[in-house]
Amino acid sequence: MSLLHYLKYFLFHGVGLIAAVAILAGGAWITFGLIAVLVIYLVGDAICGDDTSTPQFKHPGILTVQLWLALPLLAFIVFSALWSFSNGDFLGFGAALTQLTGYDLVAARDATFAGHYVSTVLITGLMIGMVGTIPAHELTHRTWDPISMLVGRWLLAFSFDTIFAIEHVYGHHRYVSTTEDPATAPRGRNVYFHILASTLKGNVSAWKIEQKRLKRKGHSLFGWHNAVLRGHLMSVLLVVAAYVIGGWQTALFFTACALWGKALLEIVNYMEHYGMVRNPATPVQPRHSWNTNKRISSWTMFNLTRHSHHHAQGEVPYQDLKPFPDAPMMVGGYLTTIIVALIPPLWHKLMTPKVLDWDQRYATDEERLLAIQANARSGIRALQQANVRRQPGTAQVARA
Template sequence: MMNILHYLKYFLFHIIGLLALTMVTLGGAYTTYGLITILVFYMVGDAVCGDDTTTPTFKYPGILTAQLWMALPLLLMIIFASLWSVSSGDVLGYGAWVQQLTGFDALAARESTFWGHHISTILLSGLMIGMVGTITAHELTHRTWDPISMFVGRWLLAFSFDTIFSIEHVYGHHRYVSTTEDPATAPRGRNVYFHVLASTIKGNISAWNIEKKRLKRDGHGAISLRNGVIRGHLMSLLLVAVAYAMGGWPVAGFFIASALWGKSLLEIVNYMEHYGMVRDPKLPVQPRHSWNTNKRISSWSMFNLTRHSHHHAQGEVPYQDLKPFPEAPMMIGGYLTTILVAMVPPLWFKLMDPKVKEWDLKYASPEELKLSEAANKRAGWGLKASA
């Protein structure tokens, strides 16, 4: 029975996605209630349910892979319902189908929706793009040997205009993490809003350079459909075109806003996973070079993204086999809680900067202590890294 539960716990991810789909379809205040419910569920659940430090053995890993692949149709349904909720027509007869199936007049509910609840729909849709899309794609695009996983992963990333993640993250970030060469590693003292912009721009440049070198090595030019950066952005443009076909520029703009919020969430997560870290580039990446958390609800519903320390030490390890590393440096809390804290820079610096200084004393190598002192100086801390 316990072995079955270990498989079932990862379906919590799909339950949350289906809840979001239902609330968006119901429209009106239900969308706002859904957003609040999901946020509270994560924050309270992580606070109350504690840590999960188990690493069970799975005899049927194909089930776990199928769970990942299921994210694409789930995200398609969520975003379709989101765009339908602001369109003027009944696209594909969705409202009529809902009424026929349940008796609920979805079209009438949509027409009476207060504009403020549409903002909740953007926030909820972007949250699902980040959770259902990016988190799953993060796992899938590490499986470079599996064409199906790469296909599903890149399409999931297309919803946040971020297919370059499958290039820069795998071949750039994992190589340069916690060094000044890594766009995703936020230096000490940087606020999250500047980081979202800086990491996005530098990440795209990095991905382009990686693809340019790969194509040159194979005897091809960079301006070509062989270029994964170009193909990826065309995938995202296709999604914008579909949104436009559903209701013109208002619906396309609604999708773009949701996608950009989803992309921002990825960069916020990058920010909190590596903020303030330093690494001697001559040393291999170790668990101490990433912020970790073992909060139970975040771990179960985010495919162990929380076990980031092991992931960076061994990026090829499937999510179900990642170890908790309770001795690794720990985040403030679970993922949603830490995201919200990061979005309030004064609170973030108050809670996180002492953790960074503690990291210097507890985890840094002698060479990294020198790097830490230089990082402290650049941040204007005026503090030595060593006691």
């Protein structure tokens, strides 16, 4: 086993450190840091091709520690952003780093043009989504491991989304690609509407799931055993910490970053399952998720890109996920696809042919009937006019 296969996942931490250094450097460096992160993903995925390797890891504990390290890394990034936005020097942080590095962080911060704080919100929210939600997604699937669950829930608290550990694992994975799943965007839906709809319905779903669990366990709904309430309290504590660092303006600043991080999750949900259809009584197959094997996205996102295998077998650790190159593919790597999703006319122009191709190549006969109904409701003329009825037996189903 080459050491490279372990080291490649540390690129995740490298991107996070780039963001933190850019924020602390202040001024135009913040915007340059944001641009650098975008270039790493957009250009890297475009020129570095796909990673379809499936190495066997003999030391999985190293890979778990890499996930756990996301929590101190995210805490440092967010603290750096809060410090850079505040007026004071909490705990003498800036003075200490200035003495250590010889770079006057306080002066650089005080000279920062207000417009660069937009870049601070964008890059901090991006890191909350990437350094927070991505490893949390992996960790909260490990329901048998209390340390991983604790680390995962604290990572999710930074985006006000600890309910993800409930709804995603016990709701989304059961109902994915059906009308019962809040995270699956139906054909024709606008991504901005999806952010709101999925957030609201996801919270309702998590509450109902937790309500049933507490009733089964014989616990009170409004008490310490309620994981939804405990999770929201974790996020409140982070807002309070932001207030302590820099007052109410800094608390509002953190809230903006957290909500942007949460919005990124819903954008990712949107692009991972957009337009898919499935009978909830049938097993989830690799064909029910949009996949990508872009190298940079895969290495810096703990193989979140191999989403087709993840939904077919949700308990498989990220390092053991298979690439499934024959699964339905996204328009590009993750950040590329996020940007496309944020431009609805471009998204529908690129995705409508992919959805129709999915109907022809991947859907079962039953799913084609569901697709016809989805097309009729979509409001997309090309979908409504498409003849998705095919002869039985032509579906090419990706198998786990």
